[in-house]
Amino acid sequence: MDLKATLIELQCEMVAERSLVNPKEITWLQYDILYQVEKEGKILPSGLSLILGVSRTKLSKALKELKTMGYIEQIPNKLDGRELYTFLTDSGKDLLINISRKHMTLYEIAIKSFTNEEQENFIDLSNKFSKELRKARIRKDE
Template identity: 45%
Template sequence: MNKQLYNSKLEEGLSRLQCELVAERNKINTENISWFQYDLLESLYHTDGNRPAELSNNLGVSRSKISKGLKALKDMGYVKQEKSDSDARELWTVLTDKGFKFLKEIKKGHEHLAEIAESVLTSDEQILFTELCLKVSNAFKERRD
């Protein structure tokens, strides 16, 4: 297969997977959290909290966008902010119980997606798919850093 055709197929595969994941995400997001707000919550879920500057770097968006997103999530009761122990000028952001509960419900949707993938992939394909997804997603993240 020539390189141009291969790149076209790779782009198609990534695009179709992204579209399907978006559709599934919309289906399980019963709280109508925006995509960006969800990304903020998910980023906080994997830490014991974070400063806005770190969230900005991790998500590749401006500090002002982070501040607006966190304010909305705080108003909805999904996060709380306190002054950072290391720097009183910085706010430390953590999930509230409501935020954890929301993400646990979303996790159930992710488990459903994993069950679908498991049903169409052999054990060896599952291992390879997982490794490749992590490799590509890490490359995307590294290029943002």
């Protein structure tokens, strides 16, 4: 298999796995938002839009739905009251903890599949590739 085919195959497998662990009551975009908010602690929608590569309109709709579900809260930015910092509620944190438990399957398979050296290489290469994908997406949106 060449690199292109390998990347497509990996993407297909990851989407299939994601479908197994992502609860039906939220969309993939909503999960991605929750994940990024957890990672950042609190974040402005403009930052989320760049990180996730989605339009502000699409993001705004997803944020509104997450707020209605009680997974996030928003507070005004003290410097610009029109912008709202987004952060997780306890319910949002609990939801991510439950999803994280389901992600353990991926981790367990990786542990069984890779030697310690291969794990380190996979981590390095995956992080390098993810970083480049994000940089390219952010540059495209600017």
